[in-house]
Amino acid sequence: MFAARYVPGKKELSLVEVPKPTPGPLDVILKIRAAGICHSDLHVLHGEVPYKESFTMGHEACGEVVEKGSEVFGTFNPGDLYAVHGPNPCGHCNYCRTGHDNLCNDPSRTFIGLGQDGAYAEYLKVPARNIVKVPKGISPEVAAVATDAVLTPYHAIKTKGGVGLGSKVLAIGLGGLGMNGVQIALALGAEVTAVDLKDANLETAKSFGVQKVLNSKQISSLTPLSFDVVVDFVGLESTFKDAQNFVKPGGTILLIGLGSAQVPLTTATAITFETKVQASFWGTHVEMQELYELIAEGKIKPQVETAPMKEVNHWLHELEAGRVKSRMALIP
Ligand code: NAD
Ligand code: ZN
Numbered sequence: 001m002f003a004a005r006y007v008p009g010k011k012e013l014s015l016v017e018v019p020k021p022t023p024g025p026l027d028v029i030l031k032i033r034a035a036g037i038c039h040s041d042l043h044v045l046h047g048e049v050p051y052k053e054s055f056t057m058g059h060e061a062c063g064e065v066v067e068k069g070s071e072v073f074g075t076f077n078p079g080d081l082y083a084v085h086g087p088n089p090c091g092h093c094n095y096c097r098t099g100h101d102n103l104c105n106d107p108s109r110t111f112i113g114l115g116q117d118g119a120y121a122e123y124l125k126v127p128a129r130n131i132v133k134v135p136k137g138i139s140p141e142v143a144a145v146a147t148d149a150v151l152t153p154y155h156a157i158k159t160k161g162g163v164g165l166g167s168k169v170l171a172i173g174l175g176g177l178g179m180n181g182v183q184i185a186l187a188l189g190a191e192v193t194a195v196d197l198k199d200a201n202l203e204t205a206k207s208f209g210v211q212k213v214l215n216s217k218q219i220s221s222l223t224p225l226s227f228d229v230v231v232d233f234v235g236l237e238s239t240f241k242d243a244q245n246f247v248k249p250g251g252t253i254l255l256i257g258l259g260s261a262q263v264p265l266t267t268a269t270a271i272t273f274e275t276k277v278q279a280s281f282w283g284t285h286v287e288m289q290e291l292y293e294l295i296a297e298g299k300i301k302p303q304v305e306t307a308p309m310k311e312v313n314h315w316l317h318e319l320e321a322g323r324v325k326s327r328m329a330l331i332p
Contacts, residue, residue, distance in 0.1 A: 001017065001018060001019075001020045001058045001121060001122035001123055001254070002015070002016075002017065002059060002121060002122050002309065002310070003015075003016055003017075003018045003120065003121035003122075004016075004056065004121070004309065004312045004313075005018075005054050005055065005056050005057065005059070005120075006044060006045070006051065006054060006055055006056075006057045007054050008050075008051060008052060008053070008054065009046075009047075010306055011045055011046070012045070012313045012316075013045075013120065013312055013313055013316070014053060015310060015313075018056070018121070020069075020122070020123050021117070021123055021124070021125035021279050022125075023067055023068060023069040023072075023125060024125075025069040025070045025071040025072075025209040026069050026071050026072060026127055026128055026129070027068070027072070027125050027127055027128060027245075028065045028067065028068045028072060028076070028082075028125075028127075028128045028131060028193070029065070029066055029067035029124070029125055030061065030062075030063030030064065030065060030066070030067070030082060030084070030123065030126060030131070031063050031064045031066045031122065031123055031125045032061060032063040032065075032119050032121060032122060032124055032232055032309075032332050033062050033063045033064060033081065033121065033140035033331070033332075034061075034062050034139075034140035034141040034143070034144040034145075034306065034329040034330065034331055035058040035060060035061050035062075035118070035119035035120055035144055035309065035329060035330050036060030036141075036144045036147070036148065036149060036176075036304070036314075036327055036328065036329045036330075037058075037060075037312070037315055037316060037319060037324075037327070037328045037330065038059060038060060038144035038148055038149065038176060039055055039175065039176065039177075039257075039258075039319060039330070040114070040148075040258065040318060041059075041316060041319075042319060042320055043056075043058070043258050044072070044114065044293060045134060048261065049114075049258070050311060051104075051114075052191070052331075053115075055113075055114075055115060055116055055117050055118065056113070056117040056118050056119075056120055056121045057113050057114075057118050057120050057312075058113040058118035058119030058120035058150075058330075059086040059111060059112055059113030059114050059118050059119065059147075059148060060085045060086070060113075060119065060144045060145050060146075060147045060148045060149065060329070061083065061084040061086070061112065061118065061119030061124055061126075061139075061144055061147065062079065062081055062082070062084070062134065062140045062141075062144035062147070063081070063082060063084075063114070063119075063123075063124065063323070064076075064078065064079065064081065064082070064144040064238050065080070065082055065128050065131070066123070066140065068128065069128070072128040074128075080131065080134075081135065081138070081140055081143055082122055082131040082133055082134060083131065083132050083134050083143045083144065083146065083147050083288065083292075084112055084119070084124070084126050084130060084131055084132075084147060085101075085130045085132060085147070085284075085285050086111055086112045086113065086114075086119075086147055086148060086185070086282060087101065087102045087104060087109075087111060087281075087282050087283075087320070088109055088110060088112045088116070088126070088127065088130050089106070089109055089130065090104050090106035090108055090109050091099035091129045091130075091159070092106075092203065093105065093106045095146070098285060099127050099286060100284065101284050101285055102155065102281055102282045102283055102284050103281070106248070108112065112124070112126060113205055116322060119144070120309060120312055120330065121282055122273060122332045123331070126301030130285070132285065132289055132292070134289045134292055135259075135292050135293070135296040137296060138295055138296060139290075139304075140329075140331075141270060141304045141306050141329035141331070142302050142304055143292070144304075144316050144329050145176065145183070145302050145304050145327045146277075146288075146291060146292065146295060146302055147288065148177075148282065149176040149177050149180055149302065149327050150170070150180045150184075150291050150295070150300060150302055151282060151283035151288055151291060152177055152256060152280070152281075152282050152283055153177050153178070153180050153181030153184050153231070153233075154180075154184050154283055154287055154290070154291050155280060155281075155282065155283030155284065155287050156216070156231065156254045156256055156278075156280035156289075157169070157181055157184050157188065157229070157231060158184065158188060158299075159183050159253065159283075159284075159287065160254060160278050160280045161229045161231070161278065161280075162229075162252070163184075163185050163188050163190050163228075163229055163256050164188055164189055164190070165188070165189035165190075166189060166190070166191065167185070167188070167189070167190040167191070167192045167194045167226060167228045167229055168190070168191050168193075168226065168227045168228045168229075168248075169191070169228065169229045169230075169231065170193045170194070170195070170220075170222070170227040170229070170230045170231070170243075170246050170247075171185065171192060171193070171194040171195070171205075171210075171231045171233065171291070172194075172195050172196075172216070172230065172231065172232050172233060172234055172239045172242060172243065173195075173196060173232070173233030173234040173239065173257060173323075174194055174195075174196040174198075174201040174202065174204070174205050174233075175196075175327075176324075176326065176327040177256060178194070178196070178231075179201065179204060179205065179208075179232040179302075179303055179326060179327075180302055181231055181233060182194050182205050182208060182210050182287035183208050183262065183299075183300045183301065184294075184300060185231075186208065186209050186210065187294065187299045190208075190229075191211055192210045192211055192212075192220045193210070193211065193212040193213070193214075193222065194210045194212070194213050194214075195213070195214055195215065195216045195218075195219050196213075196215070196216060197215065197322070198322065199215060200325070202214070202215065204208055204303065204326075219246075219292045219312070222246055223246075224245050224246060225245075225246065225247070225248050225249060225273070226246060226248060227246050227247055227248060227249050228247075228248055228252070229247070229251060229252045229253075229254060230242075230243040230246055230247045230251070230252075230253050230254070231254045231256065232253060232254065232255050232257055233256050233257050234257040234259045235255060235256065235257025235258050235259035235260060235263060236259040236260050236263075237260050237262075237263055237264055239257070239259065240253070240255070240260075240263035240264065240265075241266075243255075243274065243285070244265070244266055244269060244270065244275065247273075247275055248273075248274065249272075249273035250274050250275075250276075251273075251275065251276065252275075252276040252277075252278055252281055253275060253276070253277045253278065254278050255277060255278065255279045256279075256280055256295065257282065265277065268324065272326075285330075292324035302326075302327065303326030303327060304323070304326060304327050304328070304329050305324075305325060305326060305327070305328055305329070306328070306329050306330070306331050307328060307329075307330060307331070308330070308331060309331060311330070311331045312330055315328045
């Protein structure tokens with residue numbers, strides 16, 4: 001089968017033929033219907049998130065179950081869509097058993113498409129416990145990108161940020177994750193301000209009901225110390241400084257973007273204002289089920305464009321150049 005593989009030290013994925021995977025007793029084989037491209041793929045290709053071994057990239061996966069292991073029960077109908085919970089938790093450790101399966105730290109666990117074979121391929125092997133049924137009416141490409149570009153902001157904003165009715169939220173960076181993040185904050189009843197470098201993204205955010213949008217160059221026009229929650233979807237030194245400037249005393253900065261290896265915290269200000277800095281990672285299996293309901297109800301409308309999977313390197317370059325309009329999903 002076709003697969004696009006990360007090779008350590010190479011800046012592009014290698015497009016190769018590899019054997020189709022066979023399931024272990026507890027696995028299923030998905031025929032991939034769509035796989036989303038995340039900015040994290042670029043961090044891997046740039047060596048910022050290093051991996052020593054080769055693997056098939058792609059951590060936003062949706063497909064149909066075409067084969068199952070000897071110990072997998074349940075019926076999988078042709079045409080039914082399943083999405084992959086990318087953190088690929090072990091299912092039996094304390095984190096998994098207490099609903100924090102995004103934090104599973106079991107030595108056996110590696111992330112799908114980040115360290116172990118992922119979705120830029122025709123078929124994907126995944127433990128059956130880590131797939132989620134996609135409600136009817138949601139397209140493969142929307143289901144695929146939701147596994148990260150919706151799940152990550154959902155976990156951060158709802159679960160870790162405690163955003164609710166009347167929260168004042170500032171979102172920095174309206175790309176794949178951020179554009180869903182603002183919709184999630186609005187659905188929770190927040191009043192949202194959003195900034196990005198790209199005016200077109202600001203217009204899209206406005207169309208979703210974001211109350212105030214502005215270009216990052218004008219961010220200094222916002223009132224300092226005025227937001228309950230600032231979501232940093234970029235994670236550069238500059239955006240994290242902005243987050244500290246605009247979060248209220250006692251407020252929360254949600255750190256999601258991996259733009260810099262380190263971000264600076266101004267100790268005196270953070271201490272005086274008891275700023276909460278909450279890093280946030282991907283999301284849980286249960287949250288994935290919740291967000292598909294929200295998508296099915298039309299409360300979150302993930303923006304996706306599609307392209308043939310063999311164009312993966314082209315679209316990674318386009319993402320790097322800032323020319324991807326929303327989120328790209330690749331179709332095998
Ligand atoms: P993306 O490239 O689709 O979007 C990034 C957006 O930020 C773009 O719209 C860009 O114009 C904007 N931007 C860049 N610099 C900016 C600045 N200085 N000020 C304002 N806006 C700016 O990326 P994405 O796929 O949405 O991912 C965003 C980040 O989140 C990446 O670093 C990615 O690795 C990370 N990520 C983290 C997690 C997690 O679990 N924490 C999960 C997935 C992705
Ligand atoms: Zn990702």
